[in-house]
Amino acid sequence: MLGEEWRLHASLFGGRRFALFPLLVAALTAAGVVALVETGTSLSSVIAGLHALVFAFGLHTGSIGLVGRDAIEDLLGDVTLLVFSAHTLPISRRRLLGHFLVKDALYYSGLFLVPITAAFVVAVGQGGFGFLDLGRLWLSTTATFLLGLVVTLALVGIATRGVSGWFSIGGLSLVGGGLWYANVDVLAATPYALYAEPSVLAFSGTLALLVGTAVLGIYAYEPVDAAPTRTRVPVFTKWRRRLGDDTGLTTKTLLDVARSNGGLWKLLFSGGILFAVCVGLVELAERITGVAPSVGITFGALLGLSAFTSYNWITQYDDPTSYLRYPLGVPDLFAAKRRAMVLVGLPTAVGYFALAALLFGASAVDAVAGLLLLVGYHQYLFGLTAALAGFEPNEFLFDSLKFLLFTAAVAAVLVPVLVVGLALAPLGGTTLALLGGVGLGLLVLGELCYRYAVARWTTRLGD
Structure with a gap:
């Protein structure tokens, strides 16, 4: 072995x-x-x-x-x-x-x-x-x-x-x-x-x-x-219609995950592990500094990392080249994965963020700034992972060069925000507004990474 x-x-x-x-x-x-x-x-x-x-x-x-x-x-x-x-x-x-x-x-x-x-x-x-x-x-x-x-x-x-x-x-x-x-x-x-x-x-x-x-x-x-032989209610057409899914790829992606072992609970499980790590980090930082960290900023930044595991689950069950026999292109498949991320990956992260805000008593301004960071980091991690790994995010983790690029790209935008959230709290309204702006900037940067991923992997895999 x-x-x-x-x-x-x-x-x-x-x-x-x-x-x-x-x-x-x-x-x-x-x-x-x-x-x-x-x-x-x-x-x-x-x-x-x-x-x-x-x-x-x-x-x-x-x-x-x-x-x-x-x-x-x-x-x-x-x-x-x-x-x-x-x-x-x-x-x-x-x-x-x-x-x-x-x-x-x-x-x-x-x-x-x-x-x-x-x-x-x-x-x-x-x-x-x-x-x-x-x-x-x-x-x-x-x-x-x-x-x-x-x-x-x-x-x-x-x-x-x-x-x-x-x-x-x-x-x-x-x-x-x-x-x-x-x-x-x-x-x-x-x-x-x-x-x-x-x-x-x-x-x-x-x-x-x-x-x-x-x-x-x-x-x-x-x-x-x-x-074992399993029968399923034919819900594909119904969910495709409800989602307004023209190609049917988003519906297929969600059904693949839901009907696999563990179902959609896998996303909650992965997010729960990250949530537990966040809780431990916040409590550890408070013991070290004697100051309660910014809950919204810290959890918003860290829970955005759940995009990687969510993207891994929704790309786990198919081979992108198998779609090329149909009148579909690589951009269609990327669009489906992106929509699945918005439908199941992002709500999971937001749910854990809301739980953290309630448990730790985050202020309204802190929570809004943290939520903007969460959405920004989630989109950035999704775009970055797609750009580097395409539809096989699990495989690049042990590739030294790609892992180094991934780590550097994440650390460059994550570490400064975490230092502010963990060590410089309590944060004023101006600082929180600036950090909310960072979240919006990451949202734009993630969009650019996503578009680069579509162009890069369309060239590699064929349209």
Whole structure:
């Protein structure tokens, strides 16, 4: 499995360009650590934030279970991938899934977490941080990533059990909320404690969490070897008429997502992970600076990043070249994806933004400025992703050159706004008005990126 994972990525992105990816991750991490420490952020806070991001990355990596076998068949035809081949190999599905988890832990800890940990060498000497702490940091972040991976697997597995599974998820959520409300120090028995406060409790708690959650996910997960015959109400014509969809491509896109495993809930799930990261970042910034950040500006900027995951979901289920046999062009397909983004991607982000504004009590002016930023960033990320990756946004993430361009283009417009929203609050009316203008400017810039994407990929794929 490890060899196949490497072969797949190397063949997609070129051996040399893909081999440079860990170096790029290390360089970007080192630059971020230096920038945060030099601007007054404590190293312990940086490391705590790193663990939160790594956990979110583990959740996202585990969400491959939401894609399902139906999406793989749509993309690749009638093929059997190694992770789905238990019905042809003399090995049980549970054992195969266990190997798959170990493979992901080893592969991604080497690809991401080793270079991230190595980048912290620039912090040696800061706050008592030494070379020996690098090994402890790698161990705790690897365990944190694996925890995110198995938590998603467990949630997906329980959900396959139907109504009883969803009730179980609700019960577990209530237990977690009760522990939080009772101020129980649950972090003392998590992978983060392996770095922050190493103890017997931290080690045994981490081991129990990882093993218990993995076993639960493996035994609860019950995929089918072949999709059962399903009947659907013929709603295509009705929804096409309601949407005013002349080509039918927008309707097809929405139905592809809705009828795949996880349905449209996948967008809510992805947005929820980003929302949770935003909440953690806001609370961390408030503890560091002693000042409550601007809720509208911070959440507006960060939730706009959900455009990438939304675009990934709506481009997951078809091949753009397959449309060229019809009297349709690449611009028609881009227009359909854009409209689907407006219909499902943007409302998801706006919904989470409204939730944040209510929970944190954002002022009316702050909320309006943040909403303008949200719409601007959402359009900008969509246009930028389409320009760089076309209809395959997932594939360019491991292409070192494209990833560097993407990161630089996002950081250039995101970091300054986040610094203002997190560190310079409370913001006056003039500043909020200027930031609202930034949102409108990003909206225009995103439109230009979108038009460039249409022209570029029309030339490459043919009209």
